[in-house]
Amino acid sequence: MSEGIPSAYRKIHVVDMSSLDFARQTRIVEVPVEQPGPGEVLVKLEFAGIESSDILQNSGAYGPLVGTSPEAEANGGIQLGDCGLEGVGVVAAIGEGVEIPLGKTVLIMGFGTSYREYLTCPAAQVIPVELPASAWMTAIPISASTAACALDISGQLQAGEQVLVTGAAGGTGQFAVQWAKVKYDARVVGTCGSQAKEDMLGRIGCDATINYRQEDNIAAAIKAQFPDGIDVAYESVCGPLRDAVWENMAMFGRMICLGSVGDGYDTKGGFSRHQLDSNSTILQSLTCAGFYLPNLVGDPRLYAVLNDLLRYVEDGKITVELDPVCAGFQGLEGVYEAQAHIRTGQNIGKVFVSL
DSSP states (O other): OOTTOOSEEEEEEEOOTTOOOHHHHEEEEEEEOOOOOTTEEEEEEEEEEEOHHHHHHHTTSSSTTTTSOOOSSOOSSOOTTBOOSEEEEEEEEEOTTOOSOTTOEEEEESTTSSSBSEEEEEGGGEEEESSOOOGGGGGIIIIIHHHHHIIIIISOOOTTOEEEETTTTSTTHHHHHHHHHHHHOOEEEEEESSHHHHHHHHHTTOSEEEEGGGOSOHHHHHHHHOTTOEEEEEEOOOHHHHHHHHHTEEEEEEEEEOOOGGGOSOOTTSSOOOOOOHHHHHHTTOEEEEOOGGGGTTOHHHHHHHHHHHHHHHHTSSOOOBOGGGGGOBHHHHHHHHHHHHHTTOOOSBEEEEO
């Protein structure tokens, strides 16, 4: 084993798919560190991003666990039942043929890659960054790139259009707001559920906010902000809010559906089955498009967006809002605290854990 690298490390692994309680569903296990082979790197994780996608994966909504069972015996590699989708680390060892220098900061994305202390994976799977590892970087691989790619590809957003972002103060919503503003000079309205979240959205340049907890008629509140209709909706909440958004779409409007967090995190199968009004769909020539980031792995558009996001953050054009509560989430034990926190709906900005 290379100097300074332990012989074993810890990771979080699913042990009970019958439960949707993350604390019951998973365990922290100790496994051997796997030295990198040819074309591989060993990464020491510094930070892990926490998001609703982790919860949806473990509920069976998508990912390698769908229709399968986690491997009963955990090992040092990436295996079914490993958790965490995005992280930041530094290269601790390299295999033959790898040119990434030791100590280089890298971004990590993929199922089972970040709720762990070390990761051995193909060098092509990590994204080198020319900056020291920092918590804000946890938002880039999944949260920010989901927002940017969804608006570009599924939303076909155009300059100056009218945009509504639901769940706007969350890990991905904040980037949908800013990407639409910075790249497209769009007018953006965000929905959220507290004054603190409204304040955050104001800081990042959201043109207006709708606090759904203070509205008796959410459809009317949306109509007041979009008298001529919504061109593009970035929608991750579902339920009655999705209906209210659909009711207020402009002619040829596009709604991007990314999840259903408004229906709660305690449903097997993850995503709810929600039917939109067919009359509006046809008569207004509306489009409802899904978006799933893993479908872009290997696509040059994804890596171009990642580079643009990093540049925008460095230039100060995009701000990464980190949930202040997360300063106390430390180590793999902190993942359990962060998971509990995100389920309360009180999270503001990106949720992360320092490993």
